Amino acid sequence: MFTFITVCRLLEERESRLSELEARLDEMEDVAGDKAELLENIQSDKTALSRALTQNRDLKQQLAELQNGFVKMVAKIEFTFVF
Numbered sequence: 762m763f764t765f766i767t768v769c770r771l772l773e774e775r776e777s778r779l780s781e782l783e784a785r786l787d788e789m790e791d792v793a794g795d796k797a798e799l800l801e802n803i804q805s806d807k808t809a810l811s812r813a814l815t816q817n818r819d820l821k822q823q824l825a826e827l828q829n830g831f832v833k834m835v836a837k838i839e840f841t842f843v844f
Contacts, residue, residue: 763771
């Protein structure tokens with residue numbers, strides 16, 4: 762049979778263990794929150810990168826069109842001076 766002192770000690774041990782587990786739970790919740798924020802930031806970065814790559818591709822296409830137009834214009838000017 763348990764004595765009063767034994768029961769008190771068991772209760773203290775259980776309360777101590779409960780406090781440890783609550784602290785661990787708080788830590789895990791913080792980590793989970795950090796992971797969620799990190800995933801959110803990664804998704805945002807992926808979206809920004811996708812936009813940048815699309816814009817880069819469009820700008821390269823526009824540059825190529827401008828270069829072709831410039832070459833044609835120079836060719837016309839040269840043709841004009843030849844004749």
